Amino acid sequence: MTLYADLHVTRGAFQLDLELTVEPGEVVALLGPNGAGKSTAIRAIAGLLPITSGEIRLGDDLWDAPPRVFRSADRRPIGVVFQDYLLFNHLSALENVAFGLRARGTPKQTARAEAARWLETVGLSEYARTRPRSLSGGQAQRVALVRALATSPDLLLLDEPLAALDASTTLHVRAELSQRLGRYDGRTLLVTHDPLDAMVLADRLVIVEDGQIVQEGAPTEIARRPRTEYVAQLVGLNLYRGRAHGNLVTLDGGGTVTTASPSEGAVFVAFPPSAVSLYPERPTGTPRNTWPMQVAGVEQHAHTVRVRLTPHDAPAPMSLLADITTAAVADLHLTPGQHLHATLKATEIQTYPA
């Protein structure tokens, strides 16, 4: 049984239109900037917000189909992990996990035994009597996850599950969550604004901007071939739209790029910032992709320096990113406003139909 959601939600001036499917065993990530409508989508599927039109169903089982059908959250077979977990502070960790089972009619003793077993699977047996307030961020996250899983839901919804953790725990918890989702045979829908979470956890990404899907596909596909500025930024690529004729692409924003492989028509041109080199003078030997540029900004990354460049005096790609070594920064005496020449290796360029 597939989860099918055709969501249309109107809230004031904001309009959300999403069509989603999640297969059993599949992890789908909704990825997008803040305010893109991801939370609205997850709330609609959870039954916390009725949709304006469209339908949500699991197999043939209708959950929401205005104006006839609306099943409230407590009657949908779901488990939700909220961004800040929302563990009940007046209940122990064990009682939190047992809550869903109790609410669905399991006798008290059975529910508690079951909850204890779930806590054991995440290594939190000794915290069974602990109140959520006294748990660390990572522990609270695990309690929230098993609380959602304890009722054996058909659909698991994760709303920014790692956003509340500090950087040092995130790495560990993310790996653990990934394993756990791999073992879960229901459907998982994950909402996040962190591309790394999405890439690691999901089988398929759905990118949302301004309430609309802008791109959809496997993480590797999206990482290699972004289709919007936002996605390109997420995966750290330079991305341009243009018209190809043979090996020459005329960019919509100005400038041309010579590619290694020929193509025709409307295309995207993508390349990593590391494929760009900077020279104080126009390099000899005339590489074909050379543009006079101007330094707009310099940012220190882990082992490289990212330089943001804008065209200077001649047609060139708008807003170009280049990654260079710290040593190169010293050689070039980089300062904002400085004029440079940027070259690009044709072999590192991806072109694909727009």
Added chain:
Amino acid sequence: MTTHITRRRVGGRVPLVLFVPALLGLAFLVVPLVGLLAQAPWSTLPSRLFSVEVGQALRLSLLCASAATVICLLLGVPLAWLLARAELPGRGLIRALVTVPLVLPPVVGGVALLLVLGRRGLIGEHLDLWFGISLPFTTAAVIVAEAFVAMPFLVISVEGALRAADPRYEEAAATLGAGRWLTFRRVTLPSIAPGIVAGSVLCWARALGEFGATITFAGNLPGRTTTMPLAVYLALETDPDVAVVLSIVLLAVSVIVLACLRERWIGALR
């Protein structure tokens, strides 16, 4: 250095314009109570304290105030929930109506109760006719009068707690399969417990001190409707020393209850 000096001056000196009235205000609140204690007939206090009338009035007062608080809890908490959570047309008007007894002179409340629940009253007539129940001038009437006057305190306090509570916890409960009633019992109620306790204390204290509505609606029948405040008022005419003793007892009870509840529940849950 400069910031340090400035901060010291700002924090250290209270302007006289504020300090003098503040001190006067404090004295105004405390001096009458001190006077009460100073005037008490301490030597004869134990014998008067354990007299029949005092015991009777005290027992009746505690019983009625507690019963009224229970009624207020049973009716007031759902009312507060309705005001805070339900999408109600004319909610502002309903809230205004709830707070009317708060500003209404209690005597007027008593008259109103008499007109509605009295033997010739709108509802009282039928109560008498069909069930042979007559409320006025009974202990039950004391409880009704006290509940009428005290309920707004509870409703306002609980509604405030409900508004401050994060409704997303209720959503979390819903996604775990809990219906609205279960969610209310197991998630909402525990989270607003401090507000309910605080509201109950206020409500109980108000009921304990209730005078106007009680004497109007329930009269003054020793052993049946003469609560402590009524007894104080009566005694003042006949035997002022007894009035002082009764007042001290009321004062002590209020202080003890407030102190206990603050320490044990309000403090622990905060």
